[in-house]
Amino acid sequence: MSTAWLVTGARGQLGHDLLEVLARRPDDDVTALGRAELDLTNEAAVRKTVRHWLDEVRADRAVLLNAAAYTAVDDAETDEATAQLVNGAAPGWLAQEMAGAGRLVHVSTDYVFDGTATEPYPVDAPTAPRSAYGRTKAAGERAVAAAGGDATTVRTAWVYGHHGGNFVATMMRLEADRPTVSVVTDQVGSPTWSLDLAAGLVALGARAESAPPVLHLTNTGAASWWDLARAVFEERGADPERVLPTSTDAFPRPAPRPAYSVLDTTAWTAAGLPAPRPWRAALAEALRSW
Template sequence: MPITAPLVVTGSGGQLGRALLDLAPHARGYGRADLDITDLDAVRAVVRTGDVVINCAAYTAVDRAETEVDAAFETNARGPMVLAVACGEIGARLIQLSTDYVFPGTGDRPYRTNDPTRPNSVYGKSKLQGEQAVQDLLPHTGHIVRTAWVYTGVDGDFVATMRRLERERETVDVVDDQVGSPTYARDLAAGLLELAERSDAPSILHATNAGQASWFDLARAVFAEIGADPRRVRPCATSAFPRPAPRPAYSVLSAQSWAAAGLTPLRPWRDALNDALTRIYD
């Protein structure tokens, strides 16, 4: 689908922001040093009538958020609110990225968009507050897109970490009691660009690569894809790696809303992983 909408990408220095600019080089990208999304006057200065703003800017240090509460809410809640105010003033649309962490993580089937939210971490609570601000301020021109387990395979994400550990260690222990939806940033970016052309899309959507996996499954798949013995990855329980912020045990997101909106479903996660690693090693 040709991209006709004038695009603004905030958080353009992150993995998703970079993927968006790679696929849509005409977009106006703003990293953290270029634009403070919590500064209304600064946002007003860069957003124009008719723009579609894709907000990838976020405080994503899940564990640090438990003690840096104000910082997490400033970026994840106030930031989207400010963007929504600015967009509402001039008739721009806003696509706000959100997360599986808004759910409690105790389910046993993929979470739908209308399932009750009940985040257990500061990070999840701050992202939910950002969602609510966009819904309240832009009921007709705002979209919430929840996603999960986003990676590119470089720069320290989970897939990149498994690539590094495969070189450094004989065996790697990875939790097998957390299940989610691994999502390749490039696939998600393509989906967001399609959404940017669809002003009639629902206000809340879920977008992840299809299928589900545990972190253990994903780690073994990474080893297999790069030609290493997947048996070198060993399963363990979450309790083996205590963290300040609780992790959802089950956070698979249903693609039902995305498909029902007529948007192109994201491909299976294993196919996407193969493509991601092929791009790195070619």
């Protein structure tokens, strides 16, 4: 069965890796749209673009992977209106256009939770965002759910990859440039390689059966940012003792960061999707191929 794919946010970190995974499916048709090709603040343009794509689909099925987002977490505190259009309203427009015409896989975030948990968040945990970014992403989840159709929201967290700025890339640069680096120990999550995330999202999009409306996908296990930084140093053959512990209070930011971001992935595997691997194994492969 052939599939036509539309990838939004195709020039971003996750979008790059989605295109890499989809390139392994030579019988499928892939349309990639970045910010230059699709303005997610323009409702008429979004709807027209999706309708035109659906009209042109000649495959057996159509899948839209929405990897586009307003991800400038701190900027969103003073630009919530724009973040709300991109993160909150646009996913609903996409879902409405796809309802009855194909499948939507929409990517969301751990920031929809308040970060006060002490054990992994299940998919049905109450959302309680503490930042503008989190509020707008939660609004997007609600918009997708309200549209109905074959749509799944996939929450993820702590994503890093070969493209764009991210924590792992920053630690690699600082390892080369500085004798020591201070990293917070009081924020805990599941570091997630964007290529593993992309492979999982494509598997979800390609499956014949519909999926639950909300799923979580990260690499497994938990680490603090300090743990992750030390692991990066170790994988590069550097002394992890050069990574010094500090607290969130030492790095005040406009948007509050969740103290605990570990997501429970059991619903993902229960749905028959490929089990995610441990974060440290993914990091090792990511750094080997960087």
